Amino acid sequence: MTKKQLQSFFQMKASVDGKSAxxxxxxxxxxxxxxEYGEVSSVTFKNELDKLGDVETIHLYINSDGGSVFEGVTIxxxxxxxxxxxIxxxxxxxxxxxxxxxxxxxxIRMPSNSMLMVHNAWSYAVGNAEKLRKAxxxxxxINQSAMIAYKDKAGDKLxxxxxxxxxxxxxxxxAEKAFEHGLCDVVEEANEMVASVSEKAKKRYINVPQQLLQQSNCKSVMSAEEKALREKIIADSKANLTYLETIL
Known part of the structure; x- marks a missing residue:
């Protein structure tokens, strides 16, 4: 299997007119x-972001239970x-x-049945006392950096x-609590997508809500329709890029 056959956790799609993405x-x-193969996520993310050009609006859609702190902070x-x-x-x-x-x-827009989870960063550390103190x-x-991000958004509400x-x-x-704390700007009607956490996240996090523990992992929750949408995003993105190259 080559890396082209493997899915990244992010995809990008520019509009035909190049004004939004x-x-x-x-x-x-x-x-x-x-x-399994090669390219650093933040580097690839930057390269794809640059390819979008001078877009005026970016709609960022998130359904993720977290992951690499340093990659996330970079993004x-x-x-x-x-x-x-x-948006x-x-x-x-x-x-x-x-x-x-x-x-x-x-x-930041949240359907009423969506969730936002915040916690202190954690990591594994092995070594002598000096190594552990550094960790x-x-x-x-890292915690301070995250706090700045939350406070920058919430302002005086938090x-x-x-x-x-x-x-x-x-x-x-x-969504309502996030709105109350200033971490969300608009609470929308509930949507059909169900929040879920992976088996890895279930073991990593402490206070996972019971309804999420009862969900199957993220891969099994993803419907055939969602998979088809992801494939369509990639195909449309390539088509849009080809189109833009013909007019530039």
Missing amino acids: DVFIYGEITKWAWE YNMLKRHEARI VHIDALAASIASVIAMAGDE ADDLDR EDTTLKELLDNETWLS
Whole structure:
């Protein structure tokens, strides 16, 4: 199997007129764009983002239970620097580092049955006391970076003490609660996409809501229709790029 046959956790699609684009982040955010082969996700994300050109609006759709902190923070910063207006749609779940990426939105929209999960960063560490202290210091810096992202979005609606409590307790926020804390701008009608977490995430997180524990993992939840949509996004993106190249 080649890397071209493997799905990345993100896809991008530019509109034919080049004024807007759709970006989908579905699934676990990994270090590698293709898990078994090669390319670093953030590098590939930047290359594809650059190919979209000078779009005026980016619609970012998220359904992810998190993943690599450093890749996620890098993607967040790329989107924050982008000149386009970013409209985030949390289709079902934005958990852990995926919730940080969501904060890059100028506007965040959540269906009433979607969820946002925030928690303190964690990691594995092996080594002597010096190595372990460094790992703890690194986690403190990562937590501070995430707090800045949440506060930058929420502003005065979220006190530092409240945010720290949410992070310490690994809090799963409904759309209404996210709106209350300033982490969401618009609560929409419920959609048909069901929030779910992977088996890996079920073991990694502590306070996973019971309804999510009862769901099967993300891969089995994805319907044939969703898979067809992802394939169509890739095909349309290639067609749009070919079209743009013919007129430039």
